[in-house]
Amino acid sequence: MLEVELKVKVPSLDPVREQLRRKGAEFLSKVHEHDIFYNAPHRDFAITDEAVRVRYSGGKAVVTYKGPKIKKYGLKAREELNFAVESGEVFETMLLRLDFTKTIEVDKWREYYRFGAVSVSLDTVDELGTFAEIEMIVEDEAENPTAQIEKIAKEIGVKGEPILASYLEMLLAKKPEVQS
Amino acid sequence: MLEVELKVKVPSLDPVREQLRRKGAEFLSKVHEHDIFYNAPHRDFAITDEAVRVRYSGGKAVVTYKGPKIKKYGLKAREELNFAVESGEVFETMLLRLDFTKTIEVDKWREYYRFGAVSVSLDTVDELGTFAEIEMIVEDEAENPTAQIEKIAKEIGVKGEPILASYLEMLLAKKPEVQS
Numbered sequence: 001m002l003e004v005e006l007k008v009k010v011p012s013l014d015p016v017r018e019q020l021r022r023k024g025a026e027f028l029s030k031v032h033e034h035d036i037f038y039n040a041p042h043r044d045f046a047i048t049d050e051a052v053r054v055r056y057s058g059g060k061a062v063v064t065y066k067g068p069k070i071k072k073y074g075l076k077a078r079e080e081l082n083f084a085v086e087s088g089e090v091f092e093t094m095l096l097r098l099d100f101t102k103t104i105e106v107d108k109w110r111e112y113y114r115f116g117a118v119s120v121s122l123d124t125v126d127e128l129g130t131f132a133e134i135e136m137i138v139e140d141e142a143e144n145p146t147a148q149i150e151k152i153a154k155e156i157g158v159k160g161e162p163i164l165a166s167y168l169e170m171l172l173a174k175k176p177e178v179q180s
Numbered sequence: 181m182l183e184v185e186l187k188v189k190v191p192s193l194d195p196v197r198e199q200l201r202r203k204g205a206e207f208l209s210k211v212h213e214h215d216i217f218y219n220a221p222h223r224d225f226a227i228t229d230e231a232v233r234v235r236y237s238g239g240k241a242v243v244t245y246k247g248p249k250i251k252k253y254g255l256k257a258r259e260e261l262n263f264a265v266e267s268g269e270v271f272e273t274m275l276l277r278l279d280f281t282k283t284i285e286v287d288k289w290r291e292y293y294r295f296g297a298v299s300v301s302l303d304t305v306d307e308l309g310t311f312a313e314i315e316m317i318v319e320d321e322a323e324n325p326t327a328q329i330e331k332i333a334k335e336i337g338v339k340g341e342p343i344l345a346s347y348l349e350m351l352l353a354k355k356p357e358v359q360s
């Protein structure tokens with residue numbers, strides 16, 4: 001399974017949303033995600049390429065650990081561990097007691113759409129702006145997902161440079177002082 | 181509120197259990213608790229007097245962080261943070277990825293009884309043996325909980341030196357190599 005995605009910064013979500021509606025895309029849900037990222041006291045996640053995140057969404061809290069990116073079968077991959085916690089606040093307090101430090105918070109509103117073979121999400125990210133993401137899951141590259149995604153992007157009016165950075169990386173780039 | 185407890189090593193739980201039954205104590209429940217303790221990579225919890233524990237019991241996993249003992253209002257106290265996790269195994273995997281180390285596992289079967297104003301628990305602890313614990317919660321020391329507890333201990337045949345150490349401390353004392 002291969003997950004291929006295109007993320008583009010758009011000046012406004014309105015025309016993309018309008019195109020999705022006109023082309024018959026199915027609106028799935030809208031969620032607010034409040035992410036809080038922590039750094040470790042004994043190594044710098046910015047250097048080791050790891051992340052510990054507490055995500056609050058829909059009244060629930062889920063902790064995610066992301067390991068360093070590794071190359072596997074010629075693809076980029078990284079270990080991702082997820083577990084729901086009864087109380088994200090108590091988990092965060094434990095991190096602080098263990099001298100982990102809060103690095104950054106990401107506030108994101110995300111609308112999910114299904115459009116044929118792809119998923120489209122329209123994101124509004126605090127301090128960063130609005131983004132459209134088109135994602136496709138394929139069995140292998142023979143299906144040429146890139147061409148399919150580019151065709152759909154054109155169809156729904158998503159134009160611009162593909163963004164490879166995560167929102168966390170984009171926010172950290174804006175605030176270099178928290179990286180140290 | 182003051183929690184006063186007496187813990188004594190007993191050669192067998194059978195006579196204590198028998199006395200509890202004869203005196204009309206109420207059997208509440210029997211639980212198996214599997215505790216796994218971790219140490220941190222950036223400081224030694226044996227020195228800082230902290231603990232991170234994952235407790236598996238009744239199909240659930242609860243994480244506990246215990247802070248250093250502090251003196252408050254003349255009493256010993258310590259911060260204790262508890263939160264249930266959806267998967268204790270995934271939480272433990274995250275700890276290992278962050279270079280926390282598993283120090284010790286404690287396997288304990290505990291029977292709970294209510295006996296008048298006190299709670300009695302009969303513990304069978306792997307590698308340590310059998311213990312009876314009598315606990316009383318009082319408003320203040322004017323109620324003389326110690327005298328009451330000692331009276332009940334005599335009544336149900338709990339004799340011996342009071343043990344102040346936790347099972348963790350007792351196990352660590354038996355296995356000094358894991359402390360380093």
